[in-house]
Amino acid sequence: MPATHIRRWKTLALTTSAVLVGLTLPTMTATPASATTTAYDSTYYKNAVGKTGTSLKSSLHTIISSQSKLSYSALWDALKVTDQDPNNSSNVILLYSGLSRSKTLNGGDTGDWNREHVWAKSHGDFGTATGPGTDLHHLRPADVQVNSVRGNKDFDEGGSAVSGAAGSYTDSDSFEPRDADKGDVARMILYMAVRYEGDDGFADLEPNEKVNNGSNPYIGKLSVLKQWNDEDPPSAFEEKRNQVIYDTYQHNRNPFIDHPEWVDAIW
Numbered sequence: 001m002p003a004t005h006i007r008r009w010k011t012l013a014l015t016t017s018a019v020l021v022g023l024t025l026p027t028m029t030a031t032p033a034s035a036t037t038t039a040y041d042s043t044y045y046k047n048a049v050g051k052t053g054t055s056l057k058s059s060l061h062t063i064i065s066s067q068s069k070l071s072y073s074a075l076w077d078a079l080k081v082t083d084q085d086p087n088n089s090s091n092v093i094l095l096y097s098g099l100s101r102s103k104t105l106n107g108g109d110t111g112d113w114n115r116e117h118v119w120a121k122s123h124g125d126f127g128t129a130t131g132p133g134t135d136l137h138h139l140r141p142a143d144v145q146v147n148s149v150r151g152n153k154d155f156d157e158g159g160s161a162v163s164g165a166a167g168s169y170t171d172s173d174s175f176e177p178r179d180a181d182k183g184d185v186a187r188m189i190l191y192m193a194v195r196y197e198g199d200d201g202f203a204d205l206e207p208n209e210k211v212n213n214g215s216n217p218y219i220g221k222l223s224v225l226k227q228w229n230d231e232d233p234p235s236a237f238e239e240k241r242n243q244v245i246y247d248t249y250q251h252n253r254n255p256f257i258d259h260p261e262w263v264d265a266i267w
Contacts, residue, residue, distance in 0.1 A: 038258045045255065052265045060194050060255050060262070067252035072128040075115050075139055076106055078249055082241050083141050093237065095140035095184070096150065096177050097165040108144060116142035118185055119192040120152035124203035124217035132196050132205070136245050137254045138188040150175045154211040154220045155185060173211040174221075183232030186225040187256040190263055194255070207267070222267060229256070229263045 041049050048059040070078060080103045085091040091100040094113055105112050118138040126132040142150075146165045159171030167178030177185050189207060198204030203217035210220045234257045242257045256263055 035261050036259055040253070040258060044253065045258070048255070054266075056262060057194055057266045061197050064191070064195050064252045064255065065200070067250040069130050070134045070136065070249060071130060072115075072134050075134060075136070078136055079115065079139065079141050080106075081248065082136060082244050086237065086240075092141045094146075095142045095181055096146050096162070096168050097143055098178065098180060099143065101141075101143075106141075110145060112144045113141040114144050114147055116140050116147045116150070118188045119205065119219060122152045122215050123213055123219050124196075124205055125215050126202050129202070131200065132192065132202050135192070135195065136249055137191050137195070137242075137252075140184075140188075154213055155189070156211055156221050156224055179232060180235075181232075182228035183234065183260075184238055186229040186232075186263070187234070187238075187254060187260065189219055189225055190229075190256050190267075191254040194266075195252075226263055226267060229260055233260055 038045070044063065045060075048056055048063060051059055080092060083092040084103075085093050085100045088100055091102055092113065093099070094101055095116055095118070101113050106114065108114060116139065117133070118140060119132070121127050121133055124132065128134065143164055146162060146168070149162050149165075149170055153170065153173060153175040155176070156174035157169070157176045159169040159174065159176060162168040162170050162175075165178065167180075169176040176182075192205050193207050196202050196205040205217050205219075207222040207225060208218045208220050209222055210218065213219060238257055242254050246253045
């Protein structure tokens with residue numbers, strides 16, 4: 001049973017018990033991300049700090065749109081660096097499963113890992129084009145079969161367990177990553193929504209409250225992604241990955257890893 005489903009059951013049970021004894025329980029919600037400061041606030045983010053809403057989103061778009069771009073084939077070698085297992089330099093860590101797998105097992109066969117577009121490339125129809133189709137900030141190594149199960153589904157909670165990715169669940173129209181990857185997924189999706197605003201020949205990517213978005217340039221559900229951002233704050237692995245992409249490859253940052261509280265400030 002998913003952890004989120006356990007939490008719902010516990011909430012219901014506690015509420016029922018409280019009613020029986022005449023008590024009132026406080027509302028159980030995720031705690032919003034606390035404000036953070038970084039070494040980049042006075043330089044890289046200087047034109048965004050202190051802003052909110054559309055003004056913050058616009059400023060961040062301008063900042064992160066200045067980047068170097070990789071070819072689709074170059075992603076293989078880049079991912080071997082950005083997602084290297086900190087405990088085994090011969091391996092990468094796979095999204096959705098957390099498994100450590102040999103860097104040499106990249107490809108399309110069973111047991112291999114491939115290049116997962118977290119913002120599904122069909123949502124906006126950008127394919128593997130240099131730009132959104134090759135942006136390392138939303139591309140991660142994933143098991144070939146698990147990647148196929150995720151397909152181009154939107155993100156939401158619920159469903160049946162995903163074989164090969166303990167803690168992940170899926171149904172006909174959505175995918176729920178394991179708890180340790182929920183925040184990562186949220187921040188990658190919202191990065192894409194800020195980076196690609198329709199002013200560079202690609203679609204204007206936006207989060208919404210729907211699933212089954214198909215080829216439209218949207219991914220849902222925003223409310224769930226916001227919750228995941230709060231429940232699963234940036235890890236050391238995620239922060240290091242952001243730094244490697246900035247230093248070595250694209251020279252831009254995912255602002256929601258540096259400032260997860262900016263998610264609520266914009267949405």
